[in-house]
Amino acid sequence: MSQAPASTATFRVGTRGSALAVTQTTTVAEALAAASGHPYELVRVKTEGDVTSGPLSQLGGTGVFAAALRLALLEGECDVAVHSLKDLPSAQPQGLVIAATPARVDVRDALCARDGLTLAALPPGAKVGTGSPRRGAQLLAARPDLQIVDIRGNVGTRLGRVAGKAPAADDGGVGRGVQGDLDAVVLAAAGLARLGFEEHITEYLDPAVMLPAPGQGALAVECRPETAADGVIAGALAALDDLPTRLAVTAERALLSRLEAGCAAPVGALASLQNGGLRLEAVVCSTDGTRLLRRSLAGEATAGAAAGLGVRLAEQLLADGAAELAALAGH
Template structure:
């Protein structure tokens, strides 16, 4: 039997069930159970993640289940996974990635260009907020947390639009709510957005062997470049950071940025190289951006209020 540790949100359970099906497709008759947990990040919904510790809030309880041997596998949204894993755990497999782009959901206005001046846009992401402000300084950004369905509802209950990961909408069968999908050239995705992380104990050889069959080599190369950038830049949810890698012609290209909270300063860079150099390229690109002023943005941004207004009530 394999036990999969997962959060209880509809999207998290979809992801865990997807991995369960992949395992059972390869090993018919295998018993797979979900070990559902509520993380600290799931409990704190009224404030931005940046105020309470960032993305690691969604993984600690899940990783503890592995370390305590209450589960053999943890399934995460890769973008929630900190750059450094808990001791004793490994990123055992990276399945094929879903579309990593961001999506605008606006039943009335449909596109970013169509939003009226001063439109209220909901997001929980400083990365999205900063890039939206760079594109449209007039927009009013408001913090929106909760599961995908809750955030979609906000677009019809007072806000003019919300911005979500297109991957989550597709996985939940809600892609029709995406009225505009941002090209990466316009809004660079989060590091590892759309990818799943299958985590396991480093000493659990049978589980590692099972999960290895679910590995997608192309996705792993892209993730290595993006997470190399993240690890070197030492950023999290508290700083607007983006990184997106693509493959073409036997080469990997990573594009990345670091932005100020208000989107007034955006430092961008790009590197291309061999697959084997993916992680080193991400690290090197981080060093370049830091040398060009990203280090100053990071110093100024860390510890500051995230700049997302709390949603208005009534």
């Protein structure tokens, strides 16, 4: 029997089941298919973060959305997995590599408020929903009078918590039951844009007010090393990797790793290419927003220097009291 042409080999892409995850995974899968000439199949994987209703900060620290996808990769259930990089633990597990970081999109957080309100225009004592201690702390730093409400659920469910907004049909059951009880929620601008929900945004929060999570706005395409080295989509993975994005997120994640802080820690970081170099800015907050340490550092824009930049800025933050401020693990 003659073998089928190599171009018919299908690669399998692991994804969470939420509308946002499927949307961003499909975008990556189609780019890989176009570049490689191979068709793809989506493999939906249910994760602990999708089925547990408690606060994210109490769901085992880091990686609650990534662990099941990584296990599926290691066990050969899929060939690549697509993660939101901000949800990915900074420690890379043995047997897996981040083969591509596609070009980053909007890094900012976005306020979605009732009646078109901005952060400054929210009434005193307004209730603002977020599942992120980083967002909550920086909101309180800007507006100490706000009431921060811990919320869960996918993007549509969270939007439905805002007074006057109907929930979009993208949630998988987590966080349902309460609607219209908040004045605003804060979500990643990138996720809202990927879902076509920009009309809900009443203000894009400048990084000067709210530094994003390390890796926010970026995706990570993870796989086994042999897939990246000589698999049918190896060349496509290499072509999809965006160097400026990889440099920036490498610095941000190195800072997070040195601080021994997880995805839920009140830590923000943003690196960018400026004047031929790489500049990294970071903030560590007390969860009540009363104290913030904000520092920046510049270095060379090379793969070898990016991680070192993150470590050096983390060391500066630790020397200035970051561990006591945010009760960082391991310090």
